[in-house]
Amino acid sequence: MSTSEGYSAKDEVGLVRTRRTWRQRAWIELKKAPFTAWLGMVVISIYIFIALFAPLIAPYGEAEITPIPYAPWDSTHIFGTDQIGRDIFSRLIFGARNTIGIALATTFLAFLIGGGLALVAAISRGWTDQILSRAIDVLMAIPSLIFALMLLSIFGSNVLSLIIIIAVLDSTRVFRLTRAVAMNVVVMEYVEAAKLRGEGIGWVMRREILPNIMPPLVAEFGLRFCFVFLTIAALSFLGVGIQPPTADWGSMVRENASLIQFAQFDLKAGITPLLPAAAIAILTIAVNFVVDWFLMKTSGLRDEQ
């Protein structure tokens, strides 16, 4: 250190970091992921694969009726048939497509509504924020399952109204979270700098705030997806969700529920109604595993030795 070289801004030591592409970084993170996260990702991939290629995998059609109702498990019908003779295995496969597809669409819509309004509230503050937040409070005050049941019986249970109603009800939670995290970002000087530049609210939302609040939102997306998925299944079980003949795990549980009393004669028959329930449970757990890992990564909470 004995030479006094002239000061140069270029040579100042920053946090020198190896440049990596997005893929390289993702791979490094994946390699460090715990076993549970891997398990979750594998399970989710299998579900997605099944949902995408359902018509190719399923041995029978979604609503195809075979002559024997309540057929036992055998080589023609792996998991037997239901009360009007539809192949349960095929319906499980098609169910993945319907249940997951509708749940995904609903979650996206919930984030669009809740997240969008929350950002507007966080940036404008003042009256806009007050009105939006109180309106959301009112919506949250009503138990959501009962509210959904009521709205569905008013508007009729078709897929579109199902998606919209659940999305609106779930967007309240998304609003709360997004507003809270966005509040921490709007006070940053770079947001002030953008306002001073004269940028509109759209730019501030998309370019200045959104990229900085993505991690908690992505984690919330996973959890929200689980809840939406369970709500749809519950509504279907109650008979106001996805309507027959569309295959859906929630309604499959209901339709075959009576089979459970035959467990004393044929154990397999007793298990049949539990299969769609298990499909729901396994996906929920898998999503949670992945979200847990993601939350731990982004929240900065680490297990210290």
Added chain:
Amino acid sequence: MSSDNKDVLLRMKDIRIDGFADEKWNEIIKGVDLTLHKGEVLGLIGESGAGKSTLGLAAMGFARPGCRLTSGEIWFDGVDLMKESERAKQKLRGARIAYVAQSAAAAFNPAHTLMEQTIEAGVRHGLASPEEAREDAKKLFAAMDLPNPNNIGDRYPHQVSGGQLQRAMTAMAMASRPDLIIFDEPTTALDVTTQVNVLAAMRNAVEQFHTAAIYITHDLAVVAQMADRIKVLRYGVEVEEADTQTMLTSPKEEYTKSLWSVRSIEKEAESADDKILEIKSITAAYGKVPVLKNVDIAVSRGKTVSIVGESGSGKSTTARVITGLLPQLEGEVLFNGQPLPAKLKDRSRDQLQRIQMIYQMADTAMNPRQTVREIIGRPVEFYTGKRGKAADQRVKELLEMIELDESFMDRLPGELSGGQKQRICIARALAAEPELIICDEVTSALDQIVQEGILKLLMHLQEELGVSYIFITHDIATVRAISDEVVVMYQGEVVEQGSKQDIFEPPYPAYTELLLASVPEMEIGWLEKTIETLGEKRAALG
């Protein structure tokens, strides 16, 4: 213990510490030795990233998360901290070794009173009963020169000022009468006028209880008041060590000399009649709390006006009024002779373009998810309409203006050093081709050498582009270096305003005198001399 010297309290030998970054361990302390005698104060100085704080913590046998002690010996009064169990080390910490952090506000728990927190360590370590500890804490509060030492302990952290909190924190560290206190930049966050008193109180306490201390700072003038010996660190390596007197008068290494001679910028003050900005009798308030009372400030074209004052004096609020973030209640802002609309949203894009702002914390002033190209390119595109190649070309030019090159285009703010970040912020302001730039404490978060570089750059840009600056700062040295005119603010009012020569020559108004007298000088004994006269000056203020 290998030493025959009975007086040695702490001996660290060939300390090596790794930090975890970029998926691997990098050595950040590369073999530093440190010896501290009983009752001695050692100043540890260097730029940020030099490893001062990491070394300070290592003196407690502690490595913060993301760091690890890899090798070396740490002997504290005959105990080998490298080999000792975590439990035994915890027993030492808070009892025999104490730590005073930079931000007292962040270190205190807001839910408990000062007293509870002051006595907590002592009582938990079983050194005293709560009653004894309480009595003792009152004595310490008095020793630290806190007002109402008998009652102040019942207050909560938010009920006392920043300077008082920092003193309470020192009292807390003193509570168990430790043999060693580690001060980590304890006055960096304080105003100069507050800093003097805190320094004096800390110095007294250390002398009174014959405590050894490691004083970590980047401010040379401060360390000259506190330390018996000074050690200079750079890039995790010791540059040199000597007693304070030798270090101040005849440093050996070039690097140390450069640290000492940093404040060498000088500029002749000039004035011009052509005013680019005039603020006329502005009154402003946050809600019902008035912050600015009848403020008049004028800025000459192509010149620099510095606004000085302690925190809460209304410096930054003035900037908020000028930029339109806080509409004034009364008065008007004239830009090029034309009144500016009070509210931000009523101003035209052209008006916005002409006034740009640079912030104190470059970290929070840049979106961490945008690359340099986006950060600088956006105002280019927004104001000048250039896109694609033309915009890129302009960004390159701007990077050259701030003495960086196009290799920085795709970097994220997190990959830049503090000085580089601030330069990017300067480039972002320049991208709008403004006539006036408001610099809000732009150098106060930076190390001295980097500060000098930034100030020189700003002056150079002014010569080249003819841009005017409003320079908001509490650092008198910076004001002396770069301003043409100076405005002194106190409690929301302008105390004094004029050319640099006029302001820095007596006679001073009472507040200016207090402010100038509080700036530490690089001279041993300055603190003792100053603290006697400062009381009178404060009294004169009323």
